[in-house]
Amino acid sequence: MIDAGARVPIRLVVNGRARELAVATHALLLDVLRDDLDLKGAKRSCDSQVCGACTVLVDGLAVSACTYLAVEADGCAVLTVEGLAEGDTLHPIQRAFVDAGAVQCGFCTAGMLLTARALLDEHAAPTREQVLHYLRGSLCRCTGYRKIVEAIVAAGGGDR
Amino acid sequence: MLRPFALHRPGTAEEACGLLARLGDDAVPYAGGTELLLLMKLGLLRPRHLIDVKRVAGFDAITDGARLTLGAAVTHRAVERSPLVGRHCALLAAVARHVANVRVRNVGTVGGNLAFADPHSDLATLFLTLDATVELVSGRGRRELPLTDFVRGAWETARAPDELLASVRLTPWPSGTAATYVKFGVHERPTLGVALALCRAAAGARVGEARLAIGCVDARPARVPAAEARLTGVAVAELEDVAGAVAEAAAAAVDPADDLHGSADYKRAMVAVFVRRALRIAAARARGDVAPAARFPHAVVA
Structure with missing residues (x-):
């Protein structure tokens, strides 16, 4: 048993870097990333797993960091938008978003990029239908979906 | 923000049931958290103990035989991808593929979905056509009851406070269905x-x-x-x-x-x-x- 209020040691790899942290049982992964590790890319928006703005990958799977206990990430690899690029070189998905003009206000972009990354890891060249299916629950309030879908299809080498 | 709680990680159903019996109303079973953590964030539920059932032996298993059995902690993603589900009930895999969104499917579980008894559940509706029964375990023993008796109303089930939903069993349709x-x-x-x-x-x-x-x-x-x-x-x-x-x-x-x-x-x-x-x-x-x-x-x- 881990007592209420006790801080539990967890080891995880965040964006390729090993981290050792002490977190409370009720700490949410989103708060640990944003406040303890200063990774502000994942956003708190709906706070109920509906919108996708807080999406990060845990061992390659997309999760809502707003509704995911930090202790669950113990022993896992966590990828946030800050870990997508290699130095100054954008990840191909980021490049595709730039090329397609798939960013408007930018609030949903980190979640969109990571959701796309998880999709492309599963399907290297997704069809438009596969992209639409995977993006269900990833909301863009600027409603810039067309270019986001185009960018992800293009990142997989597909025809827009 | 969540209020503090103690987290238990039992490895067996016996251990989990012992905790439920001892802690009573202060404890709730926890798996993917896709429903529970939302209510806790809103302060509608304030459990002092969470009993994580994801490490309970067998709870993540999908097995076949006369019936198809899904452990309570099987995720929607696992249902979608299970060769056994695909072979015995391809429609179930297809329904699992469309539950909520990809993030919910990656962590949300079959048991959590049923035990929460949200009226807007895809699985419960489909399961009724597969003559589903649920298996409940406790320190007092084990019982199996039809899903129709388990789900009593909106967010209300027949689960007693010391009982744990262990699995759901389905009777696949005959071939030619x-x-x-x-x-x-x-x-x-x-x-x-x-x-x-x-x-x-x-x-x-x-x-x-x-x-x-x-x-x-x-x-x-x-x-x-x-x-x-x-x-x-x-x-x-x-x-x-x-x-x-x-x-x-x-x-x-x-x-x-x-x-x-x-x-x-x-x-x-x-x-x-x-x-x-x-x-x-x-x-x-x-x-x-x-x-x-x-x-x-x-x-x-x-």
Whole structure:
């Protein structure tokens, strides 16, 4: 048993870097990333797993960091938008978003990029239908979906 | 923000049940957290102990035999990808593929979905057509009860505070069954779910047994015996002839309430519309045709 209020040691790899942290049982992964590790890319928006703005990958799977206990990430690899690029070189998905003009206000972009990354890891060249299916629950309030879908299809080498 | 709680990680069902018995109302089982953590964040639930059931031996298992058994901690993603599910009930895999969104499917569990008894559950509606039973374990023993008895109403189940939902068992349809699940809605959770199975309806034959379940519009999903009776014995080629009567029987069987998903009248009308559409799809599958290409706005066809 881990007592209420006790801080539990967890080891995880965040964006390729090993981290050792002490977190409370009720700490949410989103708060640990944003406040303890200063990774502000994942956003708190709906706070109920509906919108996708807080999406990060845990061992390659997309999760809502707003509704995911930090202790669950113990022993896992966590990828946030800050870990997508290699130095100054954008990840191909980021490049595709730039090329397609798939960013408007930018609030949903980190979640969109990571959701796309998880999709492309599963399907290297997704069809438009596969992209639409995977993006269900990833909301863009600027409603810039067309270019986001185009960018992800293009990142997989597909025809827009 | 969540309030502090103690986290328990039992490795066996016995251990988990012991904790539930000892801690009583202060403890709740926890798996994916997709429902529980939301209510805790809102302060609607304030448990002092969470009992993580994901490490309980066997709870993540999918096994076959006379029936298909899904452990309570099996995720929607695991159901979608399980070769056993694909072999015994391909429609279930297809429905799992469309539950909520990818993030929920990655962590949300079958047991959590059923134990929460949200009226807008895809799984509970489909499971009614698969004669689902749930297995409950406690320090007092083990019992199995039909899903219809387990889900008592909106967010209400027959689970006693010291009991743990261990698994759900399904009876796959006989070969030659044509089935579909159609859901409709513009919100995150479906406004309506229709599960329809036409059993032993090989091409050219008659419907041996029909199973129709309606979910989301009432406090709990339910089969519609009056509509099923209208389908039994009907030749596959003549299913369209009874579509109106079946849709009417289904609409008459539900008792919706006005809410954000729409008025009671609207929901009843949509039940008729989508039962008719589900029947058209299942009939096409029974004939061996490709399912109708028509795409319904704001609907998902599995």
